[in-house]
Amino acid sequence: MVLRSLGKTSKIALVAGMLMLASCSGQSSVPEKRTEFNIGWSIYAGWMPWPYAQQAGIVKKWADKYGLKINFVQVNDYVESVNQYTAGKFDGVTVTNMDALTIPAAGGKDTSAIIVGDYSNGNDGVLIKGGDTLSAIKGKSVNLVELSVSHYLLARALSTVGMSLTDVKTVNTSDADIVAAFASADSSAAVAWNPQLSVMKGQAGAREVFSSAQIPGEILDLLVVDTATIKANPNLGKALAGIWYETLALMKQQDAKGKEARAAMAKLAGATPESFDSQLSTTYLYSDPKAAVTATASPEIMTNMKRVRDFSFSKGLFKGAASADAVGMSFPGNKTLGDAQRVTLRFDSSFMQYAADGKL
Incomplete structure (x- = not known):
């Protein structure tokens, strides 16, 4: 892997x-x-x-x-x-x-x-369930590895739609556990990197609403x-x-x-x-x-x-x-x-x- x-x-x-x-x-x-x-x-x-x-x-x-x-x-x-x-x-x-x-x-x-x-260039992404745009993440709990580039990516993503980290609640989740965590009915948003990201994209209702391809370099x-x-x-x-x-x-x-x-x-x-x-x-x-x-x-x-x-x-x-x-x-x-x-x-x-x- x-x-x-x-x-x-x-x-x-x-x-x-x-x-x-x-x-x-x-x-x-x-x-x-x-x-x-x-x-x-x-x-x-x-x-x-x-x-x-x-x-x-x-x-x-x-x-x-x-x-x-x-x-x-x-x-x-x-x-x-x-x-x-x-x-x-x-x-x-x-x-x-x-x-x-x-x-x-x-x-x-x-x-x-x-x-x-x-x-x-797309190896890192923001996923949500029950929404088609990044704005739908407002108020949600977001599973991610805190203080990592996933956390940074989320902050950058939110800034593009006039929001900040105060508009969501981050849930510290290890890279080893994040696939299972996002599969839970309790999870509605997550940020991850490949290969976990590609697996999570295939989960029911998941939609990628932002990726590192949008902030190249x-x-x-x-x-x-x-x-x-x-x-x-x-x-x-x-x-x-x-x-x-x-x-x-x-x-x-x-x-x-x-x-x-x-x-x-x-x-x-x-x-x-x-x-x-x-x-x-x-x-x-x-x-x-x-x-x-x-x-x-x-x-x-x-x-x-x-x-x-x-x-x-x-x-x-x-x-x-x-x-x-x-x-x-x-x-x-x-x-x-x-x-x-x-x-x-x-x-x-x-x-x-x-x-x-x-x-x-």
């Missing part, structure tokens, strides 16, 4: 809070040149190219080119993988933009997003690395960019090789090839590095990250912070959002640019 167990509620707030107390201005680690690195990953359609690349020898090919050894390590629990990265057990990790902000960055760990891999899936590590070891970034774009080029092929690659990714994810391809159909993969660079440098990414930041702060995910500006973010072109003296999340397009320019 392909899933992204996003933002396990209070655990995020707890970790962010503990780390915020430790450091609001980033970790002061001494850059160190190394040759071996560990990257954590968890199961999600947009992240399966990484373990497949390791299995297929693509990781070794690019690592060898730069005299490195890169290990991709699976962690069964998504939030635990991000927590382990934040604690320094991994040099990098696959993570959403919201969780990169609320866990390592809000905790003071200086983090660089070097691969903007994809955005949810806001729910991003990234590969982030420790900033001090990547500064001291730029060849790691080059190797990772090479791995990513070679693998995506292969999986996008509509021939036997491409089909074989996607089937192998599906197997690694515990999914059928058909289910995996369905997941990919609602995942906008930045397979062209030029497109990824353009997206990362666009004004929209700052607008979107401000929305994500403001929502996260409003829900208490920046523990110990007096304002949303406490966690600084930087973007290509020397642009910043929040406290420019306390930047802990950096969107670094330089390695994607190397790929775009054919200079890896």
